[in-house]
Amino acid sequence: MDIAHRTTDQQTPAEQRRRELLEAADRVVLRDGPKASMNAIAAEAGITKPILYRHFGDKGGLYRALATRHTDALLDALRAALDAPADRRRRVESTLDTYLASIEAMPQVYRFLMHPAEEPHQNEQGFDVGRHSAPLLRRMGEELGQVIAERVDLGPAAEAQARIWGHGIVGMMHAAGDWWLGERPCSRAELVRSLADLLWGRLAEADDRADGPGF
Numbered sequence: 001m002d003i004a005h006r007t008t009d010q011q012t013p014a015e016q017r018r019r020e021l022l023e024a025a026d027r028v029v030l031r032d033g034p035k036a037s038m039n040a041i042a043a044e045a046g047i048t049k050p051i052l053y054r055h056f057g058d059k060g061g062l063y064r065a066l067a068t069r070h071t072d073a074l075l076d077a078l079r080a081a082l083d084a085p086a087d088r089r090r091r092v093e094s095t096l097d098t099y100l101a102s103i104e105a106m107p108q109v110y111r112f113l114m115h116p117a118e119e120p121h122q123n124e125q126g127f128d129v130g131r132h133s134a135p136l137l138r139r140m141g142e143e144l145g146q147v148i149a150e151r152v153d154l155g156p157a158a159e160a161q162a163r164i165w166g167h168g169i170v171g172m173m174h175a176a177g178d179w180w181l182g183e184r185p186c187s188r189a190e191l192v193r194s195l196a197d198l199l200w201g202r203l204a205e206a207d208d209r210a211d212g213p214g215f
Contacts, residue, residue, distance in 0.1 A: 021045050021055055025066055026109070033108035034115050038062070065134050067113055075143055076100050082147060088215055092199060097192045099173050103181055104188065114178065139175060141167035153207045153214035171198065172186075 011019065029036045036062025038059060042049045056062040081094040092112035103110040114133050148154075154161040172195065180191050208215055 018189065021047075021052065022065060022069055022145070024060060029066065029112045030106065030108050033111045033173065050187055063113075067133075070106075070109060070113065071116075071136055072138060074099070075140065077102065078144070079147070082151075082215070088203065089196065089200065092203060093192050093196045096173065096195050098190050100180070103177050107181060110181065113157050114174075118159055137170055138167070141170040144170055148215065151209055151212045152203075153209045155212070172198070 005011050021041075023035070025041045028041045028044050032040060038052060040048055041062070042052045045052065052062070056065060078095055080180055081098040082091055084091055086094065113136065131146055141161070142181075143166070145163035148165050149162035152162070176191065176195060180186070180188075186194075203215075206215075
């Protein structure tokens with residue numbers, strides 16, 4: 001999946017090389033999930049580990065680059081679902097389904113970004129997932145809060161209320177999605193309907209902002 005923002009012929013050699021290394025890292029993550037290692041990523045890219053460090057600084061730098069790559073793509077997809085020509089309930093369901101479909105389609109990527117490896121690599125410390133996954137979720141919560149603030153009339157203290165909603169919805173999607181991906185107790189459609197039912201009460205009552213694109 002190519003999610004670069006600029007086409008290859010617009011990139012500098014350094015940017016092209018960085019993109020190629022991220023694509024190599026993606027291939028390893030898709031294969032190994034949370035067990036992906038810097039050694040395996042360097043081998044996949046056909047380089048030595050010191051060269052990989054030269055491009056990303058450390059494991060945290062590579063993790064953040066991969067997280068940004070996939071979070072950008074997910075946020076673009078969520079925005080598209082929110083902008084779809086449908087009534088509010090269907091857009092809410094579509095947004096929830098977009099998130100769940102994303103983690104279902106690439107469970108190894110999701111687990112790499114959100115779960116530490118259960119067994120550490122011999123002679124190599126694993127990625128510090130817990131340290132970096134919280135900022136990823138916070139970013140998603142802030143982005144969703146901004147979308148809500150732009151679209152929904154929440155009255156006094158609207159900005160703070162929108163941020164509460166944004167972080168609350170992201171937390172709910174993450175927790176429910178993580179549980180569902182691991183246990184599969186119901187279909188994705190059933191989970192979407194149940195989560196939408198949980199959200200719907202206050203969302204159904206709130207008016208669209210007069211100067212916004214609608215929610």
